[in-house]
Amino acid sequence: MLILMMFLSTLIGTALTGFFSKKALKPIRKVIEATHKVAGGDFNVQVELKGIGELEELSQSFNKMTRELSSIETLRGDFINNFSHEFKTPIVSVRGFAKLLKDDNLSPETRQEYLDIIISESERLSSLSTNILNLSKYENIEIIADKVDFRLDEQIRRAIVITEPKWTSKGITVNVDMEEVVFNGNEDLTQQIWLNILDNTIKFSHPRGNIDIELSRKNDEICFVVHDDGIGMDEKTTAHIFDKFYQGDSSHTKAGNGLGLAITDRIVKLCGGRIEVTSELGKGSAFMVFLL
Numbered sequence: 001m002l003i004l005m006m007f008l009s010t011l012i013g014t015a016l017t018g019f020f021s022k023k024a025l026k027p028i029r030k031v032i033e034a035t036h037k038v039a040g041g042d043f044n045v046q047v048e049l050k051g052i053g054e055l056e057e058l059s060q061s062f063n064k065m066t067r068e069l070s071s072i073e074t075l076r077g078d079f080i081n082n083f084s085h086e087f088k089t090p091i092v093s094v095r096g097f098a099k100l101l102k103d104d105n106l107s108p109e110t111r112q113e114y115l116d117i118i119i120s121e122s123e124r125l126s127s128l129s130t131n132i133l134n135l136s137k138y139e140n141i142e143i144i145a146d147k148v149d150f151r152l153d154e155q156i157r158r159a160i161v162i163t164e165p166k167w168t169s170k171g172i173t174v175n176v177d178m179e180e181v182v183f184n185g186n187e188d189l190t191q192q193i194w195l196n197i198l199d200n201t202i203k204f205s206h207p208r209g210n211i212d213i214e215l216s217r218k219n220d221e222i223c224f225v226v227h228d229d230g231i232g233m234d235e236k237t238t239a240h241i242f243d244k245f246y247q248g249d250s251s252h253t254k255a256g257n258g259l260g261l262a263i264t265d266r267i268v269k270l271c272g273g274r275i276e277v278t279s280e281l282g283k284g285s286a287f288m289v290f291l292l
Helices: 002-039 053-100 108-139 152-162 164-169 187-203 235-240 260-270
Strands: 148-151 173-178 182-185 210-218 221-228 274-280 284-291
Touching (some): 002 053, 152 173, 152 210, 182 187, 187 284
Antiparallel strands (some): 221 284
């Protein structure tokens, strides 16, 4: 009887152990199965584990990871599509007009027009390549070297002078109100901030419009503001304006490749600052840069 009891106890214990082990491992199997799906490229998979606190925390962390991976994959796809478009368009244009130039019956005026287009598209490709290289370089920089003290207001005035041909050709009035501000940083790097912002502001300003530029120091923080009364942006464009290759002008009627503000955002962050934008469609935009 004792031997029988021991045998039955062992049998029942083994069965119960197998049952509860299988039940306990079921959530782990769910995670393993979901992990295999993620490894296969499915970033929409979600895991819902209830009951034990640690398992719920595991499912929440897993779901957060897949959402972030899905977002990264979307950005990667958009980047590749936009990159391909920005490179392919001028290449197709150059090739097309180069073929047209082989026609010996073209008038000198038409031939010159085609050559101007080819030159313009070649410059567009060159600008795109330069911006991509710059963005790649700045994304791999964590610490800025060669910092010196310099007058930020004087540097911004030089940027205004450099962009003068662009705003005078549109009859834009530039109003400047800047305090004397000394900043410690890399001059070449910060110069690109003002040039990129001014270039973008001029591009989307109305002819004979106004651009207001302000620089001040408030509570140990440097504040630079550029405000225009141009075409403005909707909420979607405002939310993505600093994304790589993003262009609110989907018709691509404005020159540019959607990298200038992405580079600007990266440089400002390298300087330990932040950049913000407020805008209303049809009423203009304001870009604000804050530096310490």
